[in-house]
Amino acid sequence: MSIFITDKELSKIRESREEDSQLGRLWRALKARTYKNTEEDILVQSSDTQKWWHLAWERIRDAASVYAIEPNEKLGNWVRDRIAEILHMPADEWIGPWFRKRFDPKKANLETAHTVKAVAEAYDLCPELFSDEEKKEILSAMREYGLNACREYLCDFKLSNWSCVIADAFAVAAVLLEDKSAIEEAIKFYNDCLPFYDSDGYGESLQYGNYASLSLSHMRDALVRYDASLNNRVKLDSIANTIRWEISSFLYMKPLGGERGDALFPRSINFGDSAAIFRPTADVLLQIAALYPDKTIAALARWLFDTTYANPEDGPDELATFGFYNHFSYVSLIYLPDAIKALSPSDAGMPLVNIYKTGTATIRDSWSDTATVLGAQVGYETHRVNGHRHADHNSFILAYDKERYFVDPGHCCYRLQSCRDSKTAAYHNTWTFYDEAGNRYTQKPCEAYEPPLNKLVHYEDSGNFKIIASDCAAAYGEHFKRAERVFVTAFPHVLFIIDKIETDVPMKMVSHFALNNRDNTLKSKIVDSARLVFRRGKGGIKFFTFADEPFELSQRWGYVHDNYHPLHNQLGQGKEGSSEIFDFTTDYKTSHLIVHPIVLNETDEVPYWHIRHNEPNVYKIQNRGNAHSWILTIHPEEEKWFSVSEE
Numbered sequence: 001m002s003i004f005i006t007d008k009e010l011s012k013i014r015e016s017r018e019e020d021s022q023l024g025r026l027w028r029a030l031k032a033r034t035y036k037n038t039e040e041d042i043l044v045q046s047s048d049t050q051k052w053w054h055l056a057w058e059r060i061r062d063a064a065s066v067y068a069i070e071p072n073e074k075l076g077n078w079v080r081d082r083i084a085e086i087l088h089m090p091a092d093e094w095i096g097p098w099f100r101k102r103f104d105p106k107k108a109n110l111e112t113a114h115t116v117k118a119v120a121e122a123y124d125l126c127p128e129l130f131s132d133e134e135k136k137e138i139l140s141a142m143r144e145y146g147l148n149a150c151r152e153y154l155c156d157f158k159l160s161n162w163s164c165v166i167a168d169a170f171a172v173a174a175v176l177l178e179d180k181s182a183i184e185e186a187i188k189f190y191n192d193c194l195p196f197y198d199s200d201g202y203g204e205s206l207q208y209g210n211y212a213s214l215s216l217s218h219m220r221d222a223l224v225r226y227d228a229s230l231n232n233r234v235k236l237d238s239i240a241n242t243i244r245w246e247i248s249s250f251l252y253m254k255p256l257g258g259e260r261g262d263a264l265f266p267r268s269i270n271f272g273d274s275a276a277i278f279r280p281t282a283d284v285l286l287q288i289a290a291l292y293p294d295k296t297i298a299a300l301a302r303w304l305f306d307t308t309y310a311n312p313e314d315g316p317d318e319l320a321t322f323g324f325y326n327h328f329s330y331v332s333l334i335y336l337p338d339a340i341k342a343l344s345p346s347d348a349g350m351p352l353v354n355i356y357k358t359g360t361a362t363i364r365d366s367w368s369d370t371a372t373v374l375g376a377q378v379g380y381e382t383h384r385v386n387g388h389r390h391a392d393h394n395s396f397i398l399a400y401d402k403e404r405y406f407v408d409p410g411h412c413c414y415r416l417q418s419c420r421d422s423k424t425a426a427y428h429n430t431w432t433f434y435d436e437a438g439n440r441y442t443q444k445p446c447e448a449y450e451p452p453l454n455k456l457v458h459y460e461d462s463g464n465f466k467i468i469a470s471d472c473a474a475a476y477g478e479h480f481k482r483a484e485r486v487f488v489t490a491f492p493h494v495l496f497i498i499d500k501i502e503t504d505v506p507m508k509m510v511s512h513f514a515l516n517n518r519d520n521t522l523k524s525k526i527v528d529s530a531r532l533v534f535r536r537g538k539g540g541i542k543f544f545t546f547a548d549e550p551f552e553l554s555q556r557w558g559y560v561h562d563n564y565h566p567l568h569n570q571l572g573q574g575k576e577g578s579s580e581i582f583d584f585t586t587d588y589k590t591s592h593l594i595v596h597p598i599v600l601n602e603t604d605e606v607p608y609w610h611i612r613h614n615e616p617n618v619y620k621i622q623n624r625g626n627a628h629s630w631i632l633t634i635h636p637e638e639e640k641w642f643s644v645s646e647e
Contacts, residue, residue, distance in 0.1 A: 003175055003225050004124050005068065009334045013069050016337075022306075023336050027069070029312040030330060034066040037317070038078045043085070048318050049570055053096055053111035056086070058321040058329065060118040064125040065330035080129040083122050086115060087137050094145050099415075108149040110162060113169035114321060116146040117218075120172045139177060146173020147182055154189055159385045159448045161204060164193045164212040168219040175226040183223065190219055190234045196385045197238035198357035201245040203383035203446075205272030207564070210246075211323035213239045214281045221287070221331070239284065240292045243301050246280050247345055248354040248362040251373055252402045253308065256562060257519055259571055263314040265562075267404060269375030269397050271360060273388035273411040273423075275325065275563035275572075276404075279308040282328030289339035299343030300350075306342050324564050324572075344368075353466050357381040359393075359454060361468050365491035372492040372600055373399045376485075378470035379456035383448050391443035393454045393472035394485040395428040398495070400600040401539040407516040410561035412573040418559050426512055427558045427581065431483070431499070433476060434508040436588050441507070443475040457484060464490050465630075465644045479503045488644055493609070494621050494630045497596040498642060506588035513543070518560040518578045529553035532582065533606065540606040542599040545584055546613050549592070554583045595619050595632065 001007075016023040037045060037059055044052050060082055067075045095102060096111030108116075123130065123138045130138065150170040157163055167189035174182035193216060196202065202209030220234045249269040255262045256277070268278040282305055289302035312328060319325035346367035355361040359380030364373040375397040383389075390408070398406040406429050409422035425432050425442045433441040444453055453475035459467045468487045473480040482502035489495050501509055515522055515534055523535040529552065532543045545551070558579035563572040586592055597619050599609045608624035617634040629647040 002068070002124050002127075003222060004121060005065070005330065005334060010069060012337055013330075013333050017070070023333060026312050026328060026333050026336065030062065030328075030333070031066055031070070032313065033315070033317050034062045034075070038063055038075060041078065041081065043082050049565070049567065050318055051097065051566070053114060054322050054324075054566055055318045056118040057114040057121075058317065058327075061121045061125075061329055064122040067129075068125040069330070076126065076129050079122050079126060080134075083119055083130070083138070084134065086119060087134075087141055094149075103152065105152055106145070106149040107152040107156075108145065108166050108169065109153075110165055110322070112145055112149055113166045116142065116150070116169040117172055120146070120169075120176050124176065142173040142176050146170060147177070147179070151185070157192065159196065160387050161196075161208045161212040161215070161385070163189070164196070164215040164219075167193055168215040168222075171219045172222050175222045183226070186219070186223060187230065187233050190216065190223070194235075194238045197242070198381060198384070200241050201356045201358035201360065202242055203358055203380075203385045203448075204388040205274040206246065206249055206268060206270060206278050207274035207323055208272075208388045209242055210278070210280050210284065210326060213242065213284050214321070214323070214326075217284050217287050218331075236288065236292055240288045240294065240297050240301070243285075243288065243297050243304065244350065244354070245356045245358065245360065247300060247304055247350070248356070249360060249375065250279070250304065250308070251399050251404070252370070253310075254402050264311055265314075266308050267399070267402075269360065269362060269373070270408050270410050271375070271377050271392055271395070271397075272390050273564070276407075276410050276561065277325060277563050279326055280304065281320070281323075281326040282309050283331040283335075286332050286335040286339050290335040291338075295340060296343065296348050298340045300345065300348055302339050303342040303344055305339075319563070319565070322566070324566070353468070355456070355468065358383075361470075363466050363468065363487070363489050363491065371401060374487060374489060374491075374495065376468060376470070376487055377454075378468060379454045380452050382450065382452055383446050386448045389446040390423045390428060391425040391430070391445070391475075392428045393430060393443055393475045394470055394483070395425075395430040396487065396497075397429075398541075398598075398600075400492070400541065401537065401602070403536040403539055404516045405534060405536060405541055405600075407514055407560055407579065409514065409559045409574070409579060411564050412559070412561045413565055413568045413570070416568055416573075418573070418576065422559050422561065426510075427514060427579070429513050431501075431512065432510045433480075433501075433503075434510070435479070435505055441476045441480070443472070444477065457486075459486065462644050463646060466491075467644075479505050479507070486642070488632060488642075490630050490644075490646075493600050493623070495598040495600070496619065496621075496632045496644075497598065498632070498634075499592065499594045499596075500641075501592040503590050506590055507592075508588050509586045509592045509594075511584040511594065513582045513584075514558055514560075515580045515582070516560055516578075517580050518562070518574060522580060524580060526553070529584075531611075535603055535606075538603055539600065540603045541601075542597075542606060542609060542611055544597050544611045544613075545594065546597075546619060547584075547586065547592070547594045549587055549589060551584050551586045551594075554585065556581050556583065593634065593636070595634070597621055597632070
């Protein structure tokens with residue numbers, strides 16, 4: 001009897017195969033991609049772009065699950081032959097690519113874990129494909145690589161998503177082996193991983209939070225399906241509590257164009273190592289929607305699934321289980337029938353302003369018909385994980401009318417210089433500083449259990465204005481007393497950014513602004529060093545800069561990556577020039593105050609909006625015909641040093 005799918009679940013899926021329903025569509029999409037991906041009698045098809053480790057789990061579990069639901073001799077032979085090939089590979093192949101470290105005794109890597117899970121699910125879903133001798137080989141591999149090699153890694157516990165992934169493989173092996181002692185270890189490993197999560201998010205990034213959640217939810221599924229009494233010992237709360245963060249970070253669905261055509265892809269606020277086309281894995285969303293007792297969170301998870309998986313036929317699907325581009329598996333078909341009815345963020349009462357413990361803050365004008373979204377990387381609670389963060393304190397992402405204007409570069413193959421560049425402050429919407437001796441001051445990396453390098457600063461909202469502020473002086477180290485950025489929004493059309501810097505030695509301030517040119521459709525107009533206009537799609541923005549000192553404008557080019565790929569020169573990797581970066585450089589001073597008023601509107605309307613600075617410390621944005629004014633006033637000598645008003 002299978003652990004991962006019951007006879008009742010198989011029957012439900014079989015009954016729904018031809019239905020015009022979500023479940024029917026998921027099944028047909030799963031079946032179609034499985035047959036496409038197994039046309040050739042090899043694991044890596046000629047159209048694939050991955051090495052075998054990075055698609056083994058998704059490819060084999062797809063084939064094994066489709067065979068289990070709808071047996072087919074050719075597909076069964078394909079599954080059996082792939083497992084035989086893996087079992088007879090040299091031991092070193094199980095450890096991963098050449099750049100993974102080798103140890104004696106063997107220590108698992110991510111690739112080891114994925115290989116273990118691929119073999120395990122094939123064995124569990126369709127055991128009839130294997131002879132008694134082959135079953136012995138599989139169980140031997142489960143012990144050698146699933147238990148022993150994974151235990152070697154987990155005993156040297158790392159504060160990262162790796163521990164979740166490898167713990168999952170350990171648990172799956174323990175369950176298949178029915179090793180009671182190892183199952184107890186697995187429960188401990190599961191609960192050791194839960195503190196990686198904040199109360200409402202995960203500190204590495206959206207993408208790696210989902211990778212951790214995919215692993216832990218799969219691990220939990222294996223344990224609870226093996227023994228239902230374990231349900232309360234492996235809780236779902238930490239995973240489920242990320243849903244609001246993921247929803248707040250979601251922007252819209254839209255084609256990527258180019259080689260990816262008209263298929264709809266999500267866009268998200270992708271700080272750190274995270275894909276711009278991020279969406280959570282469907283399996284995780286539907287497990288929450290079906291199992292989680294908090295009905296609001298469960299219904300929000302269902303809403304996010306319905307919104308981002310409306311077209312399950314759309315690919316790519318070779319990027320799924322390693323978190324490059326998340327998708328669904330047969331697990332989604334299991335949980336969809338029991339998933340609660342969707343509840344939109346608006347109906348769930350989610351506010352328009354959200355600040356999460358990871359440091360992600362979002363402001364939008366509406367949930368129902370969203371025009372404008374601001375995402376900012378602000379103050380955060382002490383992180384509990386290491387890695388995958390960028391030097392992006394006080395950076396921001398700004399989208400209007402389904403176009404991202406100011407962007408985060410995202411990430412690509414880690415072995416590329418462009419990926420290393422994309423992590424630095426100079427490629428984000430934040431600052432770099434220089435002292436008069438030529439020393440450069442950039443942001444320190446975030447480390448687990450170290451004091452936060454950025455802190456929220458509280459200002460009261462005023463009327464229609466929503467305000468978020470954050471001070472990241474600690475990120476720059478000595479000499480910095482204040483490095484504060486204030487976002488003052490009156491969406492959908494108005495944003496003021498105020499930067500206030502104080503140091504104990506004179507510093508030259510370089511403000512970086514990265515604009516989205518991923519598809520060569522950004523139209524930039526430089527009126528002068530203080531007045532810039534950008535257009536994308538049907539919208540445009542005016543972006544002005546005012547400072548109490550001289551400054552120079554310069555331009556360079558960076559990257560906008562759609563999604564990560566483990567190999568270089570692949571689809572999703574942004575070219576140099578896919579980001580246009582504008583730098584504003586001041587003189588050396590111990591204090592700087594810079595105001596950036598921004599207008600967002602339809603292209604034809606933008607020329608009729610005006611940004612004025614006609615009197616000291618007063619900055620005014622006016623709409624067509626000066627019918628309405630949004631005013632920012634700086635009070636340099638007062639404790640309440642700025643105010644906002646409307647006329």
